[in-house]
Amino acid sequence: MALLEIDDVRAGYGSGPDILNGVTIRIDEGRSACIVGPNGAGKSTTLKAVAGLVKVRSGEIRFDGDRIDGLRPDEILRRGVCFVPQDRSLFPDMTVRENLAMAGYSISSKGELQRRIDEALEMFPILAERRTQRARTMSGGQQQMLALARAWILRPRLLLVDEPTMGLAPQVVQEVFAVIQRFRDTGMSVMLVEHNVKEGLGCADWGYVLDLGRNGFDGPSESILANPSVRELYLGKSVARHTEKIL
Amino acid sequence: MKPTAAQPPSAAPARPAIADPVLEVENLSIEFGGVRAVRDCSFSVARGSITALIGPNGAGKTTAFNMITGLLRPSAGSIRFDGVELVGKRPHQITRAGIGRTFQVTRELGEMTVLENVVVQAPARGLRSLIGGGMLAHEEERARELLDFVGLTRVIDQPAKTLSYGQKKLLELAGALMAEPKMIMLDEPAGGVNPRLLEDITARIVELNEQGVTFLIVEHNMDLIMSLSHSVVVMAHGQVLMQDVPAVVQEDDAVLDAYLGMA
Numbered sequence: 001m002a003l004l005e006i007d008d009v010r011a012g013y014g015s016g017p018d019i020l021n022g023v024t025i026r027i028d029e030g031r032s033a034c035i036v037g038p039n040g041a042g043k044s045t046t047l048k049a050v051a052g053l054v055k056v057r058s059g060e061i062r063f064d065g066d067r068i069d070g071l072r073p074d075e076i077l078r079r080g081v082c083f084v085p086q087d088r089s090l091f092p093d094m095t096v097r098e099n100l101a102m103a104g105y106s107i108s109s110k111g112e113l114q115r116r117i118d119e120a121l122e123m124f125p126i127l128a129e130r131r132t133q134r135a136r137t138m139s140g141g142q143q144q145m146l147a148l149a150r151a152w153i154l155r156p157r158l159l160l161v162d163e164p165t166m167g168l169a170p171q172v173v174q175e176v177f178a179v180i181q182r183f184r185d186t187g188m189s190v191m192l193v194e195h196n197v198k199e200g201l202g203c204a205d206w207g208y209v210l211d212l213g214r215n216g217f218d219g220p221s222e223s224i225l226a227n228p229s230v231r232e233l234y235l236g237k238s239v240a241r242h243t244e245k246i247l
Numbered sequence: 248m249k250p251t252a253a254q255p256p257s258a259a260p261a262r263p264a265i266a267d268p269v270l271e272v273e274n275l276s277i278e279f280g281g282v283r284a285v286r287d288c289s290f291s292v293a294r295g296s297i298t299a300l301i302g303p304n305g306a307g308k309t310t311a312f313n314m315i316t317g318l319l320r321p322s323a324g325s326i327r328f329d330g331v332e333l334v335g336k337r338p339h340q341i342t343r344a345g346i347g348r349t350f351q352v353t354r355e356l357g358e359m360t361v362l363e364n365v366v367v368q369a370p371a372r373g374l375r376s377l378i379g380g381g382m383l384a385h386e387e388e389r390a391r392e393l394l395d396f397v398g399l400t401r402v403i404d405q406p407a408k409t410l411s412y413g414q415k416k417l418l419e420l421a422g423a424l425m426a427e428p429k430m431i432m433l434d435e436p437a438g439g440v441n442p443r444l445l446e447d448i449t450a451r452i453v454e455l456n457e458q459g460v461t462f463l464i465v466e467h468n469m470d471l472i473m474s475l476s477h478s479v480v481v482m483a484h485g486q487v488l489m490q491d492v493p494a495v496v497q498e499d500d501a502v503l504d505a506y507l508g509m510a
Contacts, residue, residue, distance in 0.1 A: 016412060017439055038506070039304060039467040040438065167305070195304060196508035225507070234506040235497045236469025 001065055002026040003189055004050065004081075004158055009059035009069070011049045018057065019045045021213035025191075027158070027206075032190040034204035034221060036197045038234050041210040043193040044086065047160045050191070051083035052076040063158065078106065082156035086163045088147040092136035096127050096146055099135055103150035113153075120149045123182070141172030148179050158189045165196055177203055198225060209233065265478075269294040269430055269461050275314060275324035283485055284310050288324070290480040290490050292430065297452065297462040299472045301496075302482035303506050308465045309351065311482070312434055315463075316348050317341045329429065343370060347428030349419040351435045351465075357408030361399055361418060364407045365390035368422040386425075393421040398447055413444030420451060430461040437468040449475065473497060481505070 006025040012018045020042045027033050035043045048054040049069070050061055056069035068076050077083075091099050100120055104113040121128040124145050130138065135146060144164055151159055161180065165173040173196065180203050184190055194200025201207045207224035209216035211233055217224075224230070232238065270292035277285050285307040292298045300308050313319040315326055317338040326333040333341055356364055369386040394403055397417040402410060410418060416436055423431055436452070437445050449471065456462060466472045472479070473493040481488040481496060483505035489496065496502055 017441060038469070194508075198507060198509050200508075230507075231497070231503055234469065234503060236471075236473035236493075238497060239473045239493045 003029040003031075003064060004191070005060070005062040006046070006050065007060045007062070009046075009049055009061060010057045011045060011054045012057065013045075013054065019054075019213050020049065022059070022215075023210065023213065024215055025208055025218075027189055027191060029157070030187045030189060031206065032184050032192065032204040033206045033208055034192045034194055034200040035208045035210060036194065036200060036224070037210035037216065040212065041216075042213040043210055044162050045213075046210070047083060047162050047191065047193055050076075050081060050158075051160055053083070074106075077154070077156075080157035081160065082151045082154050082158070083160040084147050084151050084162065084164065086166060088143050090135040090143055090146055090150075093134055095132050095134055096138075097121075097131045099146055100127075100150060100153055103153040106154075116153045116155075120152050123152065124149045124179075139172075141168050141175065144168065144172075144176055145179065148176070148183075152183070156188065158191065159183060161190065161192045163193055163195060165194065165199075173199070201225065265291040265293045267294045268292060269329055270315070270463065271325075271327045272311070272315070273325045273327075275311065275321050275326065277310060277314060277319060277321050285314070285321075285485045288482070288485070288487050290487050292461060292463050293478060295456070295459055295461055296477040297456050297464065297475055298478045298480065299476040299493075300463060300465045300480045300482065301467075301469075301472060302488070303508070305484075306482040306505075307485040308482055309434060310485075312348070312432055312463075312465060315341075316346060316432065342426055342428075345427075345429035346432060347423035347426055347430070348432040349416065349423055349434060349436065351438065353412070353415040353419055355407040355410070355415055355418055358406055360404050361394065361407055361410065362387070362390055362403045364418055365393060365421050365425055368425040370426045390421070390425065393424050394418075396424075397421045397451055411441075411444075413440035413448070416440055416448060417444070417451075420448070424455075428460070430463060431455070433462065433464045433466070435466055436464065437466055437471055445471070 004027040006023055008022045008024055009020050010018050010022060011020040023042060023046055035046060037043055045054055049056050052071055052073040060067055061069040063079055063081055091102060100117045104116060107113045121131060126142060126145055127149055135143060164176050177199055180190060192200055192203055201221040201224055204221045206218060207221045208218040209224060216233055217227060217229060268291040273289050275285055275288040288311060302308055314321045317336055321334055328344055328346060331344060366386050394400055397420055399414060399417055407418060436448055452462060476493055478490060479493050479496045480490045481502050488501060488505060
């Protein structure tokens with residue numbers, strides 16, 4: 001039994017069309033997967049479905065053997081699945097420390113919460129320096145670090161990360177990937193959606209390629225980019241070379 | 248796949264000379280709070296062509312669209328349409344110059360009927376329209392024709408908010424046609440549209456193009472765009488990577504790398 005089992009899931013927003021048209025993904029405990037695919041493939045929607053933020057219309061999502069589709073987002077979080085959304089969803093007017101404390105809202109022991117905040121600040125020196133700074137005044141990279149530190153506070157068994165490097169400078173992108181690697185080293189399972197395909201796959205054991213809400217293909221991370229279908233997936237089915245009169 | 252180095256910023260984008268351009272975008276740039284969202288962007292749209300504007304998320308495609316249609320003012324560069332400079336003109340003047348557009352997220356007037364939504368997009372014709380009561384009748388007739396053309400006759404008296412997402416895209420197309428544009432710019436016409444309606448939309452685009460209407464289309468459905476377009480402009484990081492026929496673009500390693508976040 002895999003830690004996370006997504007079985008033939010269909011999902012969409014409101015009364016809109018299905019964005020996921022039957023997605024199936026498995027992640028074993030302690031393993032990581034990177035989901036890639038062109039725009040509109042359903043990558044973010046897959047993460048949101050697991051986190052309970054998008055209603056699953058058919059199919060099943062199981063975590064540690066139990067069905068979690070249909071549970072509320074907070075119930076899913078309590079089971080050990082933590083979602084770091086693309087917009088980071090920080091509390092902009094709270095300080096770094098307050099943001100970390102809010103992340104640990106569900107930790108009942110004050111001593112334990114304090115210990116975890118201290119550990120997070122130790123793990124992220126940039127945040128320790130800025131513990132009294134408001135989140136909104138920090139750079140995009142620093143905010144992303146804070147979003148990841150918040151997740152770290154909860155020690156999830158499965159971390160869902162949506163496009164953590166979007167809009168960040170190349171140097172900062174490397175720092176974000178380094179943090180995700182450190183999370184993996186602790187045995188945490190990670191499900192990552194990343195448009196930097198090569199580096200995203202470098203952070204994962206297994207790659208899943210989605211296309212138009214369906215599984216395209218999957219395999220060991222290093223095999224994905226070697227697959228000739230990648231070109232077709234991103235740039236469309238090959239059209240015959242032709243010289244148009246119009247040009 | 249061989250790794251390809253990022254294009255040097257100064258490299259002139261490779262593009263074939265276009266004999267009869269209806270739209271010429273030259274060295275277009277814009278900054279948002281110090282970030283250059285689009286820089287030195289140059290491409291042409293041949294008269295009577297279907298030209299696609301593609302590129303990964305954040306490439307600057309919609310920003311370029313918004314500059315062409317006057318919603319954003321470029322900090323540098325020029326946009327000539329049929330020989331007329333568009334930079335500095337207001338959106339309604341650009342519509343009058345012959346450019347119609349639809350939006351990525353449809354913008355229908357939900358409480359008004361489908362027919363009314365199209366009628367209101369008729370270009371104002373000055374004083375005559377105020378005096379001549381017959382003008383509106385003429386416009387209603389044209390709106391009915393256009394709604395028939397896009398296959399929405401059956402829902403013509405329904406409030407626009409009751410339409411499906413794909414139907415709203417068709418409604419926008421009909422609305423854009425009211426002003427009899429020479430060129431129509433479509434921002435993601437296929438996004439969120441079911442395959443049946445997508446066929447309808449595609450067929451209408453081809454039909455209009457055969458009647459001489461030029462199209463500039465931003466779209467992520469690559470199978471659609473590559474089979475439909477005569478020319479493809481590729482943007483990445485706010486710059487034009489290349490412009491060429493679909494088959495050449497599909498085989499280009501730099502284009503693929505841009506999509507894979509490796510450029």
